[in-house]
Amino acid sequence: MSYLDPRMVTLIGIPGLEHLQFWIGFPFFAVCLVALLGNIILLIIIPAERSLHQPMYIFLAVLAATDVGLSAAIVPKMLAIFWFGSCSMTFDACLAQLFFIHALQGMESGILLAMAFDRYVAICDPLRHTSILTPYVLVWIVLVVVIRANVLVGLLPILIKRLHIFHTTVIAHSYCEHMAVVKLAAEDIQVNKICGLFVGFTILGFDMIFILVSYILIFQAVFHLQQKEAQLKAFNTCSAHIFVFLEFYVLAFFSFFSHRFGHVAPSTHILLSTIYLLVPPALNPIVYGVKNKVISKRVAHIFLLNHGSSQ
Template sequence: MGFTNMSYLYPRTVTLIGIPGLEHVQFWIGFPFFGVCLLALMGNIFLLIIIPTERSLHQPMYIFLAVLAATDLGLCIAIAPKMLAIFWFGSCSMTFDACLTQLFFIHALQGMESGILLAMAYDRYVAICDPLRHTSILTPFVLVKMVVVVVIRATVLVGALPILLKRLQRFHSRVIIHSYCEHMAVVKLAAEDICVSKSYGLFVAFAILGFDMIFVFISYIHIFQAVFRLSQKESRLKAFNTCIAHIVVFFEFYILAFFSFFSHRFGHVSPYVHILLSTIYLLVPPALNPIVYGVKTKEIRRRVVQIFILKPDIRH
């Protein structure tokens, strides 16, 4: 069958409708999302200020945390301005190229966040399973190489997604049923064969999120085995305590990620439920990560207290 009269060539602009079925309350929904974004921005900016200036935090775990904070900031900046413009001002139009750019940054930063969580799990594995060699294994040069590999992997794998979308010529709609440019939401606009884009999207998800999740689990299996082999209860609790923050962040990220991913492709949840959950998945972890690590790390807590209550300690 040929293309119908409803299909047209590559669009110059697209329209993001926000949250379908909840358009009448989107204005009010924007306020809690704005609060979450503000919390994420403040928390991650504090981490990026505190970690470089606090000498006791110049360790691999907190260096990775600083990179995670920068990634979370990027996610908020990529999503929040346009989403809030849709909710508050009805600014739904967007050029197709800008949409593809947003799509790239959102998914690339997701991939980088997943890679940093894997790097943090490896740091905990070395610190607990081979503590005497921790500093000799995770040298500054090795840390830089790990971060560079994480960034290159996400950039290269995700970079092909907008390229494949640019090759599509005919679309049956310009209306994206979402509050931001998500890959599958854009793919579904096409009025031609989308098997390559869908298959490659699945490949990227499993090559990044699936791969990282498997190896984080393997790391923690070895970590727990090493912890339970410790003879003293105090030593076991201390070792486990160093992992709690990362475990919380890990589960928070991957559970929401895979629920969002599978519900969009294989689930039958209502569109507004999926879009709310996928937006929460992208914005809530950046807001919670600084809180989780702030609560668990006394140096971060102390510096935050100094910033808000006391004069900064110039010795640091």
């Protein structure tokens, strides 16, 4: 059955696991709470603490804001589906959710590249670190990251809007993802597929390649250091970013390729793609909080203060 210009779509959640969705919602809700709490704390601490007014932590604050937005774009509707059976959504709202999710993903990838560049300059050219990464340059880097993600991802809903004939308006997913929406169409979607691949590789592929190049150069510089202590200190400054980089890109490319070329069960793909979007925002503030003594002390101070005032 075909639909002409659908006004509403239906998200079924996790196909095959509908009977478990109510319970699946609780761990996702817990992860979302951790993500929101952790990233909001970072957004409070970093502007307030002068010692953290450095490029790495300014980028971390932008990453935290992006992660808050990503959690807010996905979780409310997903939990409404899981807990209340609120599966309907206007087609335009679905496209808006699609845009925000993928644009925020693109911004997160760009910020990870900016953080890798900061680590490269800090280790390979430390004397010029402050002269290269000036406040003016930082603002421009963030602006380029935001504009690039919004312009490229903005092509996706525009191309979807040109489709008018659909097999169905039922989306076998817990949120509006690009290919899940495109596959509803009963028309030629080759342009949409090509554009999706182009956007994915232009953002994720480009960023991953340059992050890898940055770390090859960083490791070369570190191995040329004479003292073991200096080598360990250099590796320690990069460890948090390496962990965040690996968790983001490994899950991203698994989700990206399995949806297009793989033979993964729909329920497995949807669970993994949702974990990919929600777990990094929860882990990022924990990783950086543990690695940075100033952040961990301020977090401990906030909770001890609240605990003391509640007694």
